[in-house]
Amino acid sequence: MEDTFRAEASARLREAGLRATGPRLAVLTAMRRMGGHRTADEVHAGLIEQDVRLPRTSVYNALAALSSAGLVNYADIGPGAAVYETAGEWHHHFVCRRCGAVLDVPCAAGGKPCLTPDIEVGVVEEAQVIFRGVCADCAASA
Amino acid sequence: MEDTFRAEASARLREAGLRATGPRLAVLTAMRRMGGHRTADEVHAGLIEQDVRLPRTSVYNALAALSSAGLVNYADIGPGAAVYETAGEWHHHFVCRRCGAVLDVPCAAGGKPCLTPDIEVGVVEEAQVIFRGVCADCAASA
DNA sequence: CGGTAATCTGGACTGAGTCCAAATCGCGAT
DNA sequence: ATCGCGATTTGGACTCAGTCCAGATTACCG
Numbered sequence: 001m002e003d004t005f006r007a008e009a010s011a012r013l014r015e016a017g018l019r020a021t022g023p024r025l026a027v028l029t030a031m032r033r034m035g036g037h038r039t040a041d042e043v044h045a046g047l048i049e050q051d052v053r054l055p056r057t058s059v060y061n062a063l064a065a066l067s068s069a070g071l072v073n074y075a076d077i078g079p080g081a082a083v084y085e086t087a088g089e090w091h092h093h094f095v096c097r098r099c100g101a102v103l104d105v106p107c108a109a110g111g112k113p114c115l116t117p118d119i120e121v122g123v124v125e126e127a128q129v130i131f132r133g134v135c136a137d138c139a140a141s142a
Numbered sequence: 143m144e145d146t147f148r149a150e151a152s153a154r155l156r157e158a159g160l161r162a163t164g165p166r167l168a169v170l171t172a173m174r175r176m177g178g179h180r181t182a183d184e185v186h187a188g189l190i191e192q193d194v195r196l197p198r199t200s201v202y203n204a205l206a207a208l209s210s211a212g213l214v215n216y217a218d219i220g221p222g223a224a225v226y227e228t229a230g231e232w233h234h235h236f237v238c239r240r241c242g243a244v245l246d247v248p249c250a251a252g253g254k255p256c257l258t259p260d261i262e263v264g265v266v267e268e269a270q271v272i273f274r275g276v277c278a279d280c281a282a283s284a
Numbered sequence: 285c286g287g288t289a290a291t292c293t294g295g296a297c298t299g300a301g302t303c304c305a306a307a308t309c310g311c312g313a314t
Numbered sequence: 315a316t317c318g319c320g321a322t323t324t325g326g327a328c329t330c331a332g333t334c335c336a337g338a339t340t341a342c343c344g
């Protein structure tokens with residue numbers, strides 16, 4: 001099933017007009033193994049740990065390709081590194097100002113874009129919502 | 143009226159428990175003069191241009207202080223530098239994937255936070271929405 | 285199986301933001 | 315007025331995220 005997974009990923013990449021290359025499949029596999037929100041460097045470290053030696057640049061390249069193919073989502077959660085996650089239900093993020101924790105927040109609307117601006121602004125492809133505040137844990141210890 | 147502006151800003155800083163220092167007022171004045179969305183470095187450059195010599199670090203410090211006092215808003219609009227804008231009507235942003243243009247999108251709800259997560263996650267102080275897509279100008283030339 | 289354009293590689297580089305320790309300055313108290 | 319203390323500023327060095335480039339590789343089409 002590891003194989004069916006890779007085969008399906010390859011197909012999806014090709015559908016998007018991209019080649020199914022080694023680095024891209026490696027990054028995708030690593031992300032599925034690690035789960036959750038991951039920075040590019042975390043993915044890179046995860047690969048090294050599994051003895052998959054890949055230059056940092058290639059991880060960035062692969063993530064960009066996977067993201068444009070819709071296989072991973074890119075989320076800019078504020079200062080610091082951006083995070084990627086394997087594509088699934090479209091959702092939003094809550095970021096704790098105190099501890100930096102990132103929590104998923106389900107999106108009521110489900111699809112992309114889940115919100116539409118009140119004004120005509122061009123073609124809206126997606127709407128990302130970032131909630132900022134203090135998470136339950138931090139609120140408790142204050 | 144330049145003076146009443148600074149006096150009011152000083153008062154607001156002190157209300158927030160912060161000192162009304164030179165750099166902070168200088169940054170605030172520069173931001174008001176420049177208007178729109180500005181990165182920290184743009185604000186810095188704007189100050190230099192007016193012969194207000196201030197280290198880059200101080201601009202960052204001042205922006206952080208002003209932001210926590212609610213005098214400026216911080217907006218993380220994606221890869222690259224974060225932008226600040228003088229606080230006014232709470233609104234959101236549309237970012238063009240092609241040209242990087244940033245457009246204001248009025249917020250229907252008006253106040254902060256204008257959205258609430260469907261799940262209990264802690265104390266939500268604000269919700270920032272980033273719309274991504276292709277702006278009208280870029281869409282026209284494609 | 286071969287050609288070719290897309291992609292990878294790795295090192296150098298840029299740009300945004302942070303850290304630190306000494307100097308300075310606001311502001312409440314005297 | 316001015317004193318003193320602690321918040322803030324300074325400026326330089328530094329870290330970290332991400333990009334650029336040019337030559338080597340490689341996936342895919344025919």
